[in-house]
Amino acid sequence: MAGATTIVQLRVSDVRFPTSLEQHGSDAMHTEPDYSVAYVVIETDGGHEGYGLTFTLGKGTEVVVCAVEALSAFVVGRTLQEIVGDFRAFYRLLTSDGQMRWIGPEKGVIQLATAAVLNAVWDLWARVEGKPLWKLLVDMEPRKLVSCIDFRYITDALTEEEALDILVKAQEGKCQREEEMLRDGYPAYTTSCAWIGYSDQQLKELCTKALSHDWTRFKVKVGADLQDDVRRCRLVRQMIGPDNTLMIDANQRWDVQEAITWVSHLAEFKPLWIEEPTSPDDILGHAVISKALAPLGIGVATGEQCHNRVMFKQLLQASALQFVQIDSCRLGSVNENLAVILMACKFHVPVCPHAGGVGLCELVRHLILFDYISVSASLQNRMCEYVDHLHEHFKSPVVIRNACYVPPKDPGYSTEMREESVRRYQYPQGEVWQTLQATRGHRT
Numbered sequence: 001m002a003g004a005t006t007i008v009q010l011r012v013s014d015v016r017f018p019t020s021l022e023q024h025g026s027d028a029m030h031t032e033p034d035y036s037v038a039y040v041v042i043e044t045d046g047g048h049e050g051y052g053l054t055f056t057l058g059k060g061t062e063v064v065v066c067a068v069e070a071l072s073a074f075v076v077g078r079t080l081q082e083i084v085g086d087f088r089a090f091y092r093l094l095t096s097d098g099q100m101r102w103i104g105p106e107k108g109v110i111q112l113a114t115a116a117v118l119n120a121v122w123d124l125w126a127r128v129e130g131k132p133l134w135k136l137l138v139d140m141e142p143r144k145l146v147s148c149i150d151f152r153y154i155t156d157a158l159t160e161e162e163a164l165d166i167l168v169k170a171q172e173g174k175c176q177r178e179e180e181m182l183r184d185g186y187p188a189y190t191t192s193c194a195w196i197g198y199s200d201q202q203l204k205e206l207c208t209k210a211l212s213h214d215w216t217r218f219k220v221k222v223g224a225d226l227q228d229d230v231r232r233c234r235l236v237r238q239m240i241g242p243d244n245t246l247m248i249d250a251n252q253r254w255d256v257q258e259a260i261t262w263v264s265h266l267a268e269f270k271p272l273w274i275e276e277p278t279s280p281d282d283i284l285g286h287a288v289i290s291k292a293l294a295p296l297g298i299g300v301a302t303g304e305q306c307h308n309r310v311m312f313k314q315l316l317q318a319s320a321l322q323f324v325q326i327d328s329c330r331l332g333s334v335n336e337n338l339a340v341i342l343m344a345c346k347f348h349v350p351v352c353p354h355a356g357g358v359g360l361c362e363l364v365r366h367l368i369l370f371d372y373i374s375v376s377a378s379l380q381n382r383m384c385e386y387v388d389h390l391h392e393h394f395k396s397p398v399v400i401r402n403a404c405y406v407p408p409k410d411p412g413y414s415t416e417m418r419e420e421s422v423r424r425y426q427y428p429q430g431e432v433w434q435t436l437q438a439t440r441g442h443r444t
């Protein structure tokens, strides 16, 4: 890395897209989501910039913005070299400050804010190195990678030495896997055909279109009404045929027993997994559901609202999930995602990232490429979520080819948004929101 790069400013914006108008992103618990971000820009004295974000659903983004502002004092005035020279210490500084940690620790709004800020730092680092983030990670020495992870609270499941060992072993075949990814891309599944607010007609049209674009894996939202779910799952299964893959997602709608009963009624449609059947905090509940559904061949997937590595640790220790859904903006950025990816590898549980939101596809593709090339070395039972919304607002948007994520080539973490998008969708002063309020009285 060239000379010292001091971070001189951090700016944060509340950017919201009115996706609820057309029910994009809707599920059994979030019926009117306006896909939004707390969007962070850090500037350095040398003219470099880093971009970060965390995902929200509209209302409340201003609270995350406030938390980001509270964290900015830890970042501004520091050099990039100082931060990444001991990234574990910096992660701890942000998450373990003696006063700030009281409003977490490492969960909720403050962890979302940590993700936004650290995503900007990782973006800056990758840009300064002139590499896309996945390549920065893939090229990094194993010892350096583990030095970015805070192992506090997880050493009973994964020690630093074990993490190092996993990374060192996976060096074998790394170059071939990188070539394979550059050639074929990383397998994806689509959630965009079957949001809960879509009509049956929309489901049919979107499935037809997706099938014609080579999609073979489909996720359907369930959990609001059993008869609707039976009808929708039947329709999608008929459309996609017996050999394609179906997943279902309840977004935390049920109690534990209710989840088992409800999903048993949907077993005839052969879902690979039920996602978020119950409260994301109920580790033992997930374990009970996993055990009950295993004989039906249905696994449990969760993670999009799993707020830190300690929760994932317990889910893994309790055999409470069969698919680990990391989230680039829920966990404490790349640092904490590395911890979870390595724990999942140790427990032999596949990582299938969550990406239903604005910007999540852009970011998480970097993490899953790293997982395959440098950690798991397997594609067995693995795929990364894709949703077909709002990519046009990013400078390095996702590219999908043959239903696979094409590895991005631009330096950075693909977090930079188009300036015009940020300006127009800024809440509430952007022209899109001003117009919506004036013409439709869209709730603000």
Ligand SMILES: C[C@H](O)[C@@H](O)CC(=O)C(=O)O
Binding pocket: 024, 025, 026, 027, 030, 033, 057, 191, 249, 251, 304, 354, 355, 356, 357, 385
């Ligand atoms: C509110 C979000 O769209 C959520 O439904 C996304 C999700 O659960 C997923 O993509 O999975």
Ligand SMILES: [Mg+2]
Binding pocket: 249, 251, 275, 276, 304, 354, 356
């Ligand atoms: Mg989900």
